[in-house]
Amino acid sequence: MIRRPENECPPPRLKLQTDTAITDQKDHPLTAFPFTEATPVQFHGPLPKTSEVVIVGGGIIGVMTALFLARRNVSVTLLEKGRIAAEQSSRNWGWIRQQGRDADELPIVIEACRLWRQLAEECGEDIGLRQTGVTYLARTDKELADFAEFLKIAEAHGVDTRLLDSDEVAELIPGMSRRFGGGMTTPSDMRAEPWIAVPAIARLAAREGVNIVENCAARRLDLSGGRISGVWTEKGRVATSNVLVASGAWTSLFLRAHGVSIPQLSVRLTVAATGPMPEIHAGAATDEHIAFRRRQDGGYTLAPGGSHQLYVGPDAFRHLTKYLTALKANPFGTRYLPAAPRGYPDAWSTPRKWDADAESPFERMRVLNPAPEASGLRAIDRGFRDLFPQFKQVPIKASWAGMIDAMPDVVPVVDRVPAIPGLVIATGMSGHGFGIGPGMGRVLSDLIQGNAPGHDLNRFRLSRFTDGSPIRPGPAI
Ligand SMILES: Cc1cc2nc3c(=O)[nH]c(=O)nc-3n(C[C@H](O)[C@H](O)[C@H](O)COP(=O)(O)OP(=O)(O)OC[C@H]3O[C@@H](n4cnc5c(N)ncnc54)[C@H](O)[C@@H]3O)c2cc1C
Numbered sequence: 001m002i003r004r005p006e007n008e009c010p011p012p013r014l015k016l017q018t019d020t021a022i023t024d025q026k027d028h029p030l031t032a033f034p035f036t037e038a039t040p041v042q043f044h045g046p047l048p049k050t051s052e053v054v055i056v057g058g059g060i061i062g063v064m065t066a067l068f069l070a071r072r073n074v075s076v077t078l079l080e081k082g083r084i085a086a087e088q089s090s091r092n093w094g095w096i097r098q099q100g101r102d103a104d105e106l107p108i109v110i111e112a113c114r115l116w117r118q119l120a121e122e123c124g125e126d127i128g129l130r131q132t133g134v135t136y137l138a139r140t141d142k143e144l145a146d147f148a149e150f151l152k153i154a155e156a157h158g159v160d161t162r163l164l165d166s167d168e169v170a171e172l173i174p175g176m177s178r179r180f181g182g183g184m185t186t187p188s189d190m191r192a193e194p195w196i197a198v199p200a201i202a203r204l205a206a207r208e209g210v211n212i213v214e215n216c217a218a219r220r221l222d223l224s225g226g227r228i229s230g231v232w233t234e235k236g237r238v239a240t241s242n243v244l245v246a247s248g249a250w251t252s253l254f255l256r257a258h259g260v261s262i263p264q265l266s267v268r269l270t271v272a273a274t275g276p277m278p279e280i281h282a283g284a285a286t287d288e289h290i291a292f293r294r295r296q297d298g299g300y301t302l303a304p305g306g307s308h309q310l311y312v313g314p315d316a317f318r319h320l321t322k323y324l325t326a327l328k329a330n331p332f333g334t335r336y337l338p339a340a341p342r343g344y345p346d347a348w349s350t351p352r353k354w355d356a357d358a359e360s361p362f363e364r365m366r367v368l369n370p371a372p373e374a375s376g377l378r379a380i381d382r383g384f385r386d387l388f389p390q391f392k393q394v395p396i397k398a399s400w401a402g403m404i405d406a407m408p409d410v411v412p413v414v415d416r417v418p419a420i421p422g423l424v425i426a427t428g429m430s431g432h433g434f435g436i437g438p439g440m441g442r443v444l445s446d447l448i449q450g451n452a453p454g455h456d457l458n459r460f461r462l463s464r465f466t467d468g469s470p471i472r473p474g475p476a477i
Contacts, residue, residue, distance in 0.1 A: 064441020112439030290383030
């Protein structure tokens with residue numbers, strides 16, 4: 001346990017973003033997905049002999065936790081098998097939403113929104129943070145009833161969510177071909193550019209003392225007398241007594257090798273980015289067919305509303321019973337594919353055991369880069385043109401997919417592992433970990449230090465899957 005008094009935290013360095021940075025982004029619109037294994041390494045370490053905390057995984061969760069620990073003068077090493085943010089944390093839609101959150105996540109995401117504003121200033125580069133709102137469009141009475149349920153939660157936390165009638169929807173997003181029955185909007189929700197923001201925050205963290213080592217897979221935990229004593233990596237061993245596993249879609253594979261089982265599966269989601277287009281709406285919005293979000297470079301990030309695929313592997317069978325509630329609620333929401341491509345976390349041929357001195361599945365796949373699904377791309381094209389027929393063509397400039405680390409109840413595990421003192425898990429953000437990332441990072445930094453986390457984490461406890469509690473899915477809205 002590492003305790004640092006609050007007042008040891010250095011004051012944030014404030015620097016306002018410049019117009020130059022904004023212009024730069026507009027002059028360089030996205031033409032291809034920005035991360036591959038060929039992307040030059042930015043963070044070289046080196047791997048230290050010892051570190052007070054080691055974090056496995058350089059996505060938004062790992063990066064933010066590392067930043068907060070460094071601000072408390074804790075020595076922290078962040079291990080990333082590939083490139084910072086190259087998996088989910090760059091592939092996401094860039095929505096920072098309080099809207100539609102689980103009641104226990106909402107206070108953390110409210111804190112996250114405050115932290116995002118601070119980060120946008122501290123990074124010293126434009127991360128594309130804009131308060132442009134998030135809007136859900138409803139076709140059915142059931143959707144409207146779900147929105148009304150969330151409104152009660154939002155109001156209890158002082159969030160500015162409001163319901164919209166049909167005319168208000170048409171006024172908020174003009175030019176849509178269809179009349180919606182109503183909608184829900186949260187004007188204080190934001191957007192940011194994921195592949196710009198997370199590396200920028202990592203650079204901030206490195207400037208504040210975090211030792212980031214890219215191209216460095218953690219292979220195994222080193223345990224002495226049942227406690228954490230170090231981490232074996234592909235570049236050698238780091239002695240430590242505190243490890244955070246924030247490894248996204250790889251977490252379950254990593255933990256299972258140490259006897260810790262979590263019912264995590266990963267599902268593929270396809271995304272497309274248009275080139276610059278006239279502005280139809282400055283924020284983010286979705287109905288059941290299409291999700292869209294204005295980007296800083298003048299294009300739109302698009303995705304087919306609510307469609308994803310699960311590659312069936314050993315974990316899908318192992319955890320099937322835990323997912324029955326979700327399956328009953330939405331039996332046709334997932335398309336099943338018989339086997340994941342070679343090297344994926346739950347592929348049939350992926351080894352489940354490996355030695356610390358031999359190559360592990362993690363360095364064999366530095367960047368999990370699933371192919372976008374052809375039918376998903378067709379659905380995007382159709383969905384966007386149907387809604388905005390004024391665009392005869394959708395100028396798609398890039399497409400990609402990401403593997404979402406899903407949990408049966410659509411909320412993460414954020415907890416210590418009682419069986420292995422020194423081990424903390426933060427995973428299963430279930431498709432909404434980008435927006436909440438800064439809040440989770442702050443919470444985790446306190447959890448690791450043995451401080452009160454400031455929010456009730458009971459909902460996110462590891463034992464909920466084994467203590468006989470019923471699976472209680474969070475809102476899938
Ligand atoms: C298509 C898509 C759209 C989404 N849209 C949104 C959105 O609009 N808003 C939102 O809030 N969320 C969204 N999400 C979810 C969000 O992106 C994730 O919840 C979030 O990025 C998870 O962050 P993470 O740090 O937990 O995991 P990741 O970003 O996946 O990072 C985990 C990292 O760990 C590394 N790693 C794994 N194993 C090891 C190892 N053994 N050693 C070293 N490194 C390792 C991986 O290489 C990876 O970089 C979306 C996700 C996807 C895929």
